[in-house]
Amino acid sequence: MKKKEGIIQCHLCNEVFQPHECINTDKYDGEVKCPNCKALLSIKLVKGKLEKRKFVAKDKKDITKDITLTAEDYEEIARAKEKNDNICKTGHSGE
Numbered sequence: 001m002k003k004k005e006g007i008i009q010c011h012l013c014n015e016v017f018q019p020h021e022c023i024n025t026d027k028y029d030g031e032v033k034c035p036n037c038k039a040l041l042s043i044k045l046v047k048g049k050l051e052k053r054k055f056v057a058k059d060k061k062d063i064t065k066d067i068t069l070t071a072e073d074y075e076e077i078a079r080a081k082e083k084n085d086n087i088c089k090t091g092h093s094g095e
Contacts, residue, residue, distance in 0.1 A: 008043060010034040011055045019045070022088040031056060
């Protein structure tokens with residue numbers, strides 16, 4: 001089995017990697033973590049190609065601590081997690 005080439009390159013360590021297998025590489029706009037240095041990157045993939053890449057944070061200390069989540073935020077997070085779990089189980093979003 002031939003190993004796929006990476007399509008994402010980390011800003012910090014220059015590691016080139018594939019996104020997690022549950023991520024739809026034809027259409028994805030979200031965050032991924034570099035497997036080498038653990039940097040958090042915001043990316044946009046369209047038809048298997050990287051369209052956008054932005055550094056978000058290196059570790060917890062780089063993320064703003066003054067975030068207050070509302071009940072609506074927690075509900076949205078729960079819906080997103082459920083949708084992601086369904087995509088991982090079925091291979092599609094059901095949309």
